[in-house]
Amino acid sequence: MEAFNNLMFGFGIALEPMNIAYVFGGVFAGTIIGMLPGLGPISALALMIPVTFAMEPSSGLILMAGVYYGAIFGGSSSSILLNAPGVAGTVATSFDGYPMAKQGMAGKALAIAAYASFIGGTISIVFLMMVAPLLSRVAVAFGPTEYFALMVLGLTAVVSLSDKSLVKGLIAAVVGVMISIIGIDLQTGTVRFAFGTTHLLDGIDFLVVALGIFALAEVFYILLRGGGGKEQPRNAIGSLKLTRKEAGEIAGPIGRSSVLGFFTGVLPGAGATIGSFLGYSMEKRIAKDGDTFGKGNIKGVAAPEAANNAACTGSFVPLLTLGVPGSGTTAVLLGALLVMGITPGPAMLADRPDVFWGVIASMYIGNIMLLVLNLPLIPYIAKILEMPRPLLLSLILIFCMVGVYGMSFSVIDLLFLLGFGLLGLGMRLFGFPAAPLILALILGDIMEESMRRALQISGGDWMVFIDKPISMWLLIIASLSLILPVVKPLLQKLRARG
Amino acid sequence: MFAKPHLVRLTAIALPLAAAAGMSTTAQADDWAPTRSIEFIAPANPGGGWDTLVRTTSRVIQEEGLAERNFAAINVPGGGGAVAWAQIARDSGNPHKLFATSPPIILVPLAGASRYDHTDFTPVARLITDYSILLVRDDSDYADIDDLVEALRERPNLSVGGGSAPGSMDHISIAGFASAAGLDAAAVNYIPFSGGGEAMTNLMGGHVEAVITGAGEASGQLGEGSELRALGVSSPERLGGVLADIPTYQEQGIDYTFDIWRGVMGAPDMPAEAVAYYEDLFAQMLETDGWQQARDQLGWLDAYQNSEEFGAFLDEQKELFSEVLTELGLIGQ
Numbered sequence: 001m002e003a004f005n006n007l008m009f010g011f012g013i014a015l016e017p018m019n020i021a022y023v024f025g026g027v028f029a030g031t032i033i034g035m036l037p038g039l040g041p042i043s044a045l046a047l048m049i050p051v052t053f054a055m056e057p058s059s060g061l062i063l064m065a066g067v068y069y070g071a072i073f074g075g076s077s078s079s080i081l082l083n084a085p086g087v088a089g090t091v092a093t094s095f096d097g098y099p100m101a102k103q104g105m106a107g108k109a110l111a112i113a114a115y116a117s118f119i120g121g122t123i124s125i126v127f128l129m130m131v132a133p134l135l136s137r138v139a140v141a142f143g144p145t146e147y148f149a150l151m152v153l154g155l156t157a158v159v160s161l162s163d164k165s166l167v168k169g170l171i172a173a174v175v176g177v178m179i180s181i182i183g184i185d186l187q188t189g190t191v192r193f194a195f196g197t198t199h200l201l202d203g204i205d206f207l208v209v210a211l212g213i214f215a216l217a218e219v220f221y222i223l224l225r226g227g228g229g230k231e232q233p234r235n236a237i238g239s240l241k242l243t244r245k246e247a248g249e250i251a252g253p254i255g256r257s258s259v260l261g262f263f264t265g266v267l268p269g270a271g272a273t274i275g276s277f278l279g280y281s282m283e284k285r286i287a288k289d290g291d292t293f294g295k296g297n298i299k300g301v302a303a304p305e306a307a308n309n310a311a312c313t314g315s316f317v318p319l320l321t322l323g324v325p326g327s328g329t330t331a332v333l334l335g336a337l338l339v340m341g342i343t344p345g346p347a348m349l350a351d352r353p354d355v356f357w358g359v360i361a362s363m364y365i366g367n368i369m370l371l372v373l374n375l376p377l378i379p380y381i382a383k384i385l386e387m388p389r390p391l392l393l394s395l396i397l398i399f400c401m402v403g404v405y406g407m408s409f410s411v412i413d414l415l416f417l418l419g420f421g422l423l424g425l426g427m428r429l430f431g432f433p434a435a436p437l438i439l440a441l442i443l444g445d446i447m448e449e450s451m452r453r454a455l456q457i458s459g460g461d462w463m464v465f466i467d468k469p470i471s472m473w474l475l476i477i478a479s480l481s482l483i484l485p486v487v488k489p490l491l492q493k494l495r496a497r498g
Numbered sequence: 499m500f501a502k503p504h505l506v507r508l509t510a511i512a513l514p515l516a517a518a519a520g521m522s523t524t525a526q527a528d529d530w531a532p533t534r535s536i537e538f539i540a541p542a543n544p545g546g547g548w549d550t551l552v553r554t555t556s557r558v559i560q561e562e563g564l565a566e567r568n569f570a571a572i573n574v575p576g577g578g579g580a581v582a583w584a585q586i587a588r589d590s591g592n593p594h595k596l597f598a599t600s601p602p603i604i605l606v607p608l609a610g611a612s613r614y615d616h617t618d619f620t621p622v623a624r625l626i627t628d629y630s631i632l633l634v635r636d637d638s639d640y641a642d643i644d645d646l647v648e649a650l651r652e653r654p655n656l657s658v659g660g661g662s663a664p665g666s667m668d669h670i671s672i673a674g675f676a677s678a679a680g681l682d683a684a685a686v687n688y689i690p691f692s693g694g695g696e697a698m699t700n701l702m703g704g705h706v707e708a709v710i711t712g713a714g715e716a717s718g719q720l721g722e723g724s725e726l727r728a729l730g731v732s733s734p735e736r737l738g739g740v741l742a743d744i745p746t747y748q749e750q751g752i753d754y755t756f757d758i759w760r761g762v763m764g765a766p767d768m769p770a771e772a773v774a775y776y777e778d779l780f781a782q783m784l785e786t787d788g789w790q791q792a793r794d795q796l797g798w799l800d801a802y803q804n805s806e807e808f809g810a811f812l813d814e815q816k817e818l819f820s821e822v823l824t825e826l827g828l829i830g831q
Contacts, residue, residue, distance in 0.1 A: 042543070042544055043544065043573075045544070046544030046549070046553075046573070049553055050553065050556075050557050053557060139699060140699055140702045140703040141703055142703065143700050143703050143704075143705025143706075144700070144705060145705075184577065184578065184611065184663070186663050186690055186692060187663075187664070187690060188663075188664060189609050189611070189663045189664050189665050189666070189828075191611060198576065198577050198580050198581045198584050198612075199576070199581070201576055201577030201578070201580055201581065201611065202575065202576045202577055202581075268695075268696060268699060269692075269696070318699070322695075322699060322702075322719075323695070323718045323719060324695035324696065324698065324699050325693075325695055328543060328544075331544075331546075331693075332544050334695075335544075335549070335550050338550075338718075338795060338796055339550070339553075339554065339792065339795065339796070340795075341795045343717070343718040344718065345718045345719055346719075346723050346724060346725070347721060347722055347723060350722075350723075408575075408576075409574075449692075453689055453690075453691075456657075456687065456689055457657045457687075457689055457705065457706060459655050459687075
């Protein structure tokens with residue numbers, strides 16, 4: 001009941017005309033920022049700090065939060081249409097979204113992404129509202145050992161992401177971990193694999209690799225097969241409507257991934273990207289038709305989209321209840337709040353309930369706006385596919401290059417983009433899956449750091465990973481998910497014989 | 499260009515203001531003014547200390563109408579600053595290029611991760627300072643600094659988390675502290691996290707036993723209902739606000755202070771008249787209401803030094819840091 005009263009109080013703030021305008025402006029700007037690869041929510045929010053400074057803090061946060069979740073919402077479009085993730089959190093969406101678009105079902109893929117984002121966003125706001133203060137305990141309970149175990153569990157998804165050959169999937173994953181090692185090692189300050197240049201000191205940005213290995217490699221692959229000159233068949237968008245059966249099929253994945261995504265988002269450092277990968281691989285393992293994942297399965301679009309939006313909301317838990325940013329984007333939000341004179345943290349709920357409840361209420365409104373805004377736009381956005389192939393391919397190229405250059409203003413990164421495009425092409429030609437590489441690249445960093453940190457604290461004692469209950473259970477689940485796929489067929493065989 | 503009447507008028511107003519602020523104005527100050535936008539570089543991603551400094555100062559300068567040209571905030575992230583420094587070092591003599599700076603300009607080169615150090619750039623002004631703070635969990639057995647020092651003496655592997663890599667600010671701060679308390683600085687089990695916030699959540703969760711971080715960053719975590727307790731601050735005198743009750747190290751018998759200063763530097767060999775212009779500009783800025791409001795909100799303390807003083811201060815800091823790093827075995831002999 002108390003939560004209800006608080007929420008009504010929040011709606012009182014969020015429904016002020018100016019704040020409605022801010023929500024709308026935020027989610028609209030966010031959608032567009034999300035669609036453009038490279039232009040992510042971090043830089044957009046940093047640019048907005050001077051604008052929000054003079055605002056009422058609740059309005060400022062409502063606007064900036066809108067840009068953030070709007071970007072995650074909008075990021076799926078370029079993943080689906082161009083195989084070029086708009087923001088890091090939507091990489092997994094392209095695994096099935098892009099094949100759907102190629103099969104003439106772009107409209108449906110975009111519609112599913114919009115529904116899943118909306119539901120994932122809304123479910124997670126309910127969680128945020130009901131249990132945020134409790135959940136801050138969850139965030140705090142995760143130390144280095146627990147993070148290590150979680151990352152190990154995440155990495156077991158390599159098995160389900162390498163569709164044909166497990167060996168090739170593992171090789172790709174190892175390459176991903178190797179790329180994640182490049183740069184200054186936080187644990188010792190040692191520079192690793194930078195070959196004496198300052199450009200590699202911070203490693204290679206995840207989006208450079210993702211855009212190269214997915215979008216650019218796809219362009220090269222089409223060119224190589226001589227598809228560059230052909231006219232794209234007309235009416236490539238297809239219907240937006242879902243059948244009752246399809247809606248039933250995606251309901252489960254959306255529900256599960258929303259919960260999983262939210263909890264991933266609550267953990268500082270994990271966030272939307274890891275959440276969407278976990279949601280995707282979980283559904284692939286659960287699904288009876290798991291082998292069609294990666295070939296245009298609607299569940300493969302629904303799961304990561306629900307998860308990444310839920311994770312985005314989840315990342316507000318450590319920010320608002322602990323005053324600790326869990327990601328680059330929330331770090332900028334924290335900075336903006338400080339400049340506006342608000343110190344997020346344990347005392348904020350009591351001192352400034354208007355900011356806390358106002359932004360939560362505004363998220364409900366923002367998510368509805370996003371759905372209403374995005375659905376009618378789908379046919380127009382998807383029109384991009386009706387462009388002649390040569391134009392479309394050049395557009396993807398320009399998109400990727402501008403996106404990468406816009407992140408770092410570094411020409412060297414463009415060369416890396418090209419290099420990863422060629423690597424991605426080679427991987428496709430020789431049947432190496434790209435997803436395990438990306439997954440390992442995302443997880444490798446945190447996994448290594450957490451492991452060494454945990455061992456440093458324990459004085460080199462490896463038993464810490466088993467002594468702590470959370471990490472023990474995570475490691476048990478990880479082992480099971482590796483053993484079960486091997487044991488299951490054996491058991492079935494035995495049963496068939498007996 | 500300089501003869502344009504409105505420019506002359508602006509400088510004519512600016513000068514008495516600077517004089518009123520009690521700043522020494524060099525003779526050349528009115529001879530130079532920026533002729534285009536000033537690139538004000540934060541050598542890091544948005545959200546961090548340098549970025550906040552750059553954006554806050556740019557905004558105050560613009561809102562208070564202190565400069566006739568725009569200060570454009572630019573992020574050049576990478577290598578803890580090294581990427582930006584390498585870029586700026588190539589722009590010798592450019593009077594329109596400034597960057598935010600703090601101890602890493604000394605520490606990163608000492609660690610061997612940058613070819614350029616503070617001597618390659620032109621000091622403009624030191625602006626603010628923050629101090630280190632030592633935190634434990636609220637239910638910890640350590641009631642004061644002495645308890646922690648005793649515990650560290652008996653159990654050198656006691657884990658102390660910090661928000662930066664080994665050999666950088668937080669590590670230097672705790673190592674210097676240990677040394678002043680008569681402990682072996684190199685034996686401190688310093689656990690680096692990727693930010694003060696992450697270090698503090700790990701302290702709340704009991705994953706580490708103590709944390710060293712910036713007092714400004716920690717102030718949001720202290721006060722009513724907090725799960726953390728501060729044992730001491732590295733300032734020479736007590737701080738204000740929620741930090742007012744926290745005794746300094748010196749009060750508790752450990753003769754040690756540590757500053758986390760921040761300031762502004764410019765491209766190598768910046769012309770003296772440009773340096774004088776910026777020195778005055780920042781000195782004026784510190785006197786404005788807009789700055790004082792923003793500064794208090796961010797938990798910063800004014801610590802102005804002009805170009806010359808700042809340059810000398812940087813040299814002293816380098817000496818000090820080299821000593822600590824040598825003791826830690828982090829500098830190749």
